[in-house]
């Protein structure tokens with residue numbers, strides 16, 4: 001069954017993730033503890049929570065980069081074991097580690113090939129994207145000489161290269177300057193306008209308020225809130241509302 005727009009972009013059901021930190025002593029960190037959550041198609045969905053809450057762990061499991069200890073996850077209408085859906089996901093992370101010996105254009109050619117962009121379409125796409133993220137003049141330069149913001153811009157280009165149905169942005173504005181942030185907001189709005197889904201992990205609350213429709217709040221590995229962002233803030237300042245949820249969630 002292929003993914004259609006009426007399906008939910010991501011579904012977590014009673015998901016757990018334990019990291020074994022010291023195997024001999026059997027010491028574990030319960031990073032995610034029984035999270036059930038749906039990310040509706042077409043939504044800009046914020047995944048919020050304090051440091052160490054388990055947000056990136058949820059993202060990594062959705063990307064098949066970490067295996068759940070329990071529960072089930074569906075990505076674009078299929079169980080996460082179906083690797084084919086990964087080609088329709090875009091992922092931008094705050095600390096991209098692209099091979100430093102590649103040029104900006106080579107990075108995009110490499111990732112475009114991996115995510116199944118047709119080779120005849122790739123050169124034009126790569127050029128257009130480098131232009132869009134403001135790196136056209138540095139396309140042939142090795143990224144070893146790039147600043148953090150330049151690497152972030154390249155990370156954004158890489159994340160949208162395959163025109164993804166699900167765009168996952170984990171702390172994307174870290175290191176981006178004002179025009180970079182504006183560009184990122186434009187990309188989020190365009191993705192939504194195309195009926196696609198954005199999952200945004202961020203601590204930058206004005207950005208969340210401006211862009212997001214829905215939110216989930218994770219506290220100490222558990223779901224403390226899921227619903228419309230407006231229900232979370234209830235007309236109040238989002239920071240104050242979140243602080244309340246963090247405190248109630250932590251007390252559970």
Ligand SMILES: Nc1ncnc2c1ncn2[C@@H]1O[C@H](COP(=O)(O)OP(=O)(O)OP(=O)(O)O)[C@@H](O)[C@H]1O
Pocket residue numbers: 019020021029031049050051052053054055056057058
């Ligand atoms: N590979 C790993 N091995 C062991 N523990 C891990 C690993 N990855 C994450 N953890 C632990 O799992 C918990 C949740 O981490 P995670 O990165 O998911 O949190 P987060 O909500 O994304 O935090 P932040 O906002 O600080 O980025 C933390 O206690 C972290 O130390």
